[in-house]
Amino acid sequence: PVDALRIRKKPGTNTSLLKKPEVYVDVKNRAVDEIMERIKKGVVLKPTQKPPQTGLDEDSLEDQKAEKRKAAVREWQLLSENIKKTGPRRMQSRNIRHDVEEPELQKVFRRRRQALLNAKESLHTADQ
Known part of the structure; x- marks a missing residue:
């Protein structure tokens, strides 16, 4: 301007x-x-083709719902069988290595804690 x-x-x-x-x-x-x-x-939407709904009465709707329930029960049974076959998974917390990707400060604290525990055990065994 x-x-x-x-x-x-x-x-x-x-x-x-x-x-x-x-x-x-x-x-x-x-x-x-x-x-x-x-x-x-406005937004013009394209028409969609709907499948013809012939013969869908209450009985057929109930049959469809029953089939879906049966399929869900079958799937649940298969899952539970697979879980039983594999057995429970146990965490092996004692076998986990603490020095993998561990910050330096945490390593120092862990070493000090371990040294204190060892010192207490050695004093306790020496007293007996």
Whole structure:
């Protein structure tokens, strides 16, 4: 906007510079108008093909529900059988190595704790 005012003040300037902002505004206005029209018209959804619902009465709906329940029960039984076959999984907490990916401070604390426990055990066994 400031450039357009400067150009108007100068006599004998090129008028093509004045037309560029108008063209830009015109394109912008057309784009805004087009977007507004699209918004006003709303989103057009494509129609979907629905399967024909012939013979779906209450009995057939109940049969379908019963089949789904039976399938769920069968799946649950298979899962429980697989769990029984594999047996319970036990965590081997005693075999876990503490020095893998352990921060340095935690390593120091663990060593000190272990040294204190060893010292207490040795004092306890020496007293007896």
